[in-house]
Amino acid sequence: MLEVTALPLDVLRARTSEKWREYPDDVLPLFVAETDFPLAPAITDALQRAVAIGDTGYIASRTPLADSYAAFARRRFGWDADAERMRSTADVSMGIVEILRRVTAPGERVIVTTPVYPPFFELVTEAGAVVERVPLREDGKGWELDLDSIRAAFDEGARAILLCNPHNPTGTVHSRDSLAALAALADEYGAAVVSDEIHAPLVQPGTGYTPFLAVSDAARRIGYAVVSASKAFNLAGLKCALMITAADSTTAIVSGMPIEVEWRTGQFGLLAAVAAFSEESDAWLDGLLHALDQNRRLLADLLAAHLPGARYRIPDAGYLAWIDLTDLGWGDNPARRILRDAKVALHYGPAFGAEGAGHVRVNFGTSPEIITDAIERIAALVER
Known part of the structure; x- marks a missing residue:
């Protein structure tokens, strides 16, 4: 297994893909399903x-x-x-x-x-x-x-x-x-x-x-x-x-x-x-899965500590978290307020169907530091 770690934020902001160009630099983008890791060496x-x-x-x-x-x-x-x-x-x-x-x-x-x-x-x-x-x-x-x-x-x-x-x-x-x-x-x-x-x-x-x-x-x-x-x-x-x-x-x-x-x-x-x-890429993929395993568990710990009203079930696959924020009272589409006031871009829950009301989708295919910063920003809205 190779150690796979996310690229630093300054390098990521040099990317020109959707994740890093949709919003200004004061926004942490955790919406679209792109990851922040370097490519596998064989690729x-x-x-x-x-x-x-x-x-x-x-x-x-x-x-x-x-x-x-x-x-x-x-x-x-x-x-x-x-x-x-x-x-x-x-x-x-x-x-x-x-x-x-x-x-x-x-x-x-x-x-x-x-x-x-x-x-x-x-x-x-x-x-x-x-x-x-x-x-x-x-x-x-x-x-x-x-x-x-x-x-x-x-x-x-x-x-x-x-x-x-x-x-x-x-x-x-x-x-x-x-x-x-x-x-x-x-x-x-x-x-x-x-x-x-x-x-x-x-x-x-x-x-x-x-x-x-x-x-x-x-x-x-x-x-x-x-x-x-x-x-x-x-x-x-x-x-x-x-x-x-x-x-x-x-x-x-x-x-x-x-x-x-x-x-x-x-x-x-x-x-x-x-x-x-x-x-040749199996070791890299194993390293990615290990990093994502740590991130999905980190997200659970951060939510429990900072947003206890959030309901989150650790996913079995992928790097996308489906989080129910209904109890925070931020309406059917809480990602709107989070983007406006916390400067964190999440995928809008209602876009996934009526069952997405009150939900957000979070991309945790990034660094622990960015995940932590994002959840702390969102938690600050509750503290206000």
Whole structure:
């Protein structure tokens, strides 16, 4: 395991990406899902080599990307994904839209499990379908799929479900049994499951993550997975994702997409993803997971000490915290006041669905110092 630590604030403020350009320098940005760590060394080397020789053309018709991801999935998840059933595109969102366009007809309904990553609502609409909201069920210990309500939605005509596995914003890792039950339901109704697994590399050790297509024969018959190195390795701007299938019928749908869907893959994104998925980057990823484990626990300690009215469940995956601030009395969208008065930018809870009222999403993929500063700033509002 390599030691992975966040870059200092002065270096981060030299970045030109969304996280560091949306707000002025007096604001601590903990909203959009970018991380503050240096790139894995293998990725830096791959990109530097490409720049040195001008390797900046179109992606090739034959690349090592699928084989690289298949090996990564085998090492990290124990999943024997078939490299022959993978096809690249620009990003996970594009992959979702292209699949939904082919498994639903215009006006048909697609289930999303709120609170959920806000672009899901737009992606379903972009594909020509209609959003059917089926909230996760909270049992006091965690969140889980509401299988009874999902069955009811299928029974009323929903043709697909857009799954978030692991779930954003809650950090929930859906159990194998729950995913198997979902697959059986979808198979019974002839519906598709499109599983966004972009946060999968960020599952904490021992959590028991299962890729959807590894769950059962039913999952393989009706399922599609869309994956990327972008969240774990901070490569969102380089544009590369994989659409994965596990049955002849689903593979035919992805294989039948126009070649332009694949050519939208970024050359730098592909080179970086191959390096990220290589065994050479495993030690860096283990170090990142260790740093995030410390940060998710630090956040719990800080909230308990400074904002005891906040309700926070430590996530099993990712670097995003879903925090209920309802008891502080700051309204349905407390992030607005926090931005205005504490100069801390958090993601607006209501953007994730009605269940997000009173909530904020906090990105803790940064340094302990920035996390501490942010929570102390917010706590000062209570003290006033």
